[in-house]
Amino acid sequence: MSLQGPIATHRMRTGIPTGRLAVWWGLASEIFIFGGLIMCFLLFKFNNAPGFEDADMTSTAAGAFNTFVLLTSSLSIVLAHAAAEKGDIQASFRYIWFTIGGGLVFLLVKTYEYSSKIYGGITLTENVFWSFYFTATGLHALHVIGGMVIMGMISFDVRKNHNLQRVELIGLYWHFVDIVWIFLFPILYIANF
Amino acid sequence: MSEAHAHPNYIKIWFWLLILLAISVAGPMLEIPWVTVVTAFGIAAVKTFMVAAKFMHLQFEKKIIWYLLIICVTFLGVFYFGVAADIMNSSGQQWKDCIADNTCIEQRL
Known part of the structure; x- marks a missing residue:
């Protein structure tokens, strides 16, 4: 395996390979992006801004199904990492593409939700709740698309037995995307508290 | 690549995550505010911890x-x-x- 090749795998000042440390730094910046959005949502919510009762109009079934899909894709990408560590590159390749498939299913459900809302006359400017809904879920969907593209690129390297450490790195990113959804799901779909 | 450590049973963790998902969906159906907050947000926090600790290997991280x-x-x-x-x-x-x-x-x- 080409585990010792790239500098990202063996140069380390902190005891953590540089590539993985860089991903954690990237995720730290993402915490502020999504965390800031969620904090703003809560500020509006606790200030009794009108429109938040519209949370009843989102489809809990669609949101729960998408949570199931992302949790399952998180499982498959961590299994891809475990397979890569064992040197089973075929299994790793398959798990990566299973994960990409999960991302695709997620986006299809999201497209259905978006189109049903937009055709029903609900858009970004409807009220504060829908502004937040479209902004947060749209930004999250962009992250899903980005992750799928990167996974696709990595998968072909994996099949050639190159840069297997990248499976772990994209896995970290994908799990973070999953965690963001874990928080978006209750505030947008189920907890009209 | 990550340092050598035993991989946890990922299927088992995924199974528990699905159970927690089911509880977080069912809790708010009772329409009791404190149950909603606990099941929706408390369980979101637990799920986050499980994904971070087990799937992201934070428990082994520096x-x-x-x-x-x-x-x-x-x-x-x-x-x-x-x-x-x-x-x-x-x-x-x-x-x-x-x-x-x-x-x-x-x-x-």
Whole structure:
């Protein structure tokens, strides 16, 4: 395996390979992006801004199904990492593409939700709740698309037995995307508290 | 590649995550506010911990990553409570609460 090749795998000042440390730094910046959005949502919510009762109009079934899909894709990408560590590159390749498939299913459900809302006359400017809904879920969907593209690129390297450490790195990113959804799901779909 | 450590039973963790998902969906159906908060947000926190610790291998990670994440979450708290003092206060003079009367968006259009 080409585990010792790239500098990202063996140069380390902190005891953590540089590539993985860089991903954690990237995720730290993402915490502020999504965390800031969620904090703003809560500020509006606790200030009794009108429109938040519209949370009843989102489809809990669609949101729960998408949570199931992302949790399952998180499982498959961590299994891809475990397979890569064992040197089973075929299994790793398959798990990566299973994960990409999960991302695709997620986006299809999201497209259905978006189109049903937009055709029903609900858009970004409807009220504060829908502004937040479209902004947060749209930004999250962009992250899903980005992750799928990167996974696709990595998968072909994996099949050639190159840069297997990248499976772990994209896995970290994908799990973070999953965690963001874990928080978006209750505030947008189920907890009209 | 990650340092050598035993991989946990990922299928088992995924199974528990699905059970927690089912509880978080069922809890708010009781329509009891505190049950909703606990099942929706408490379980979201537990699921986050499980994904981070087990799938992201945070439990095996160096302390510096823990410090990094704790600092991020702390600053989010500073942001929230720093801004909340102003946002939540609509009393006093020269105040126009465009959130309450839903005119914020119209003002920007």
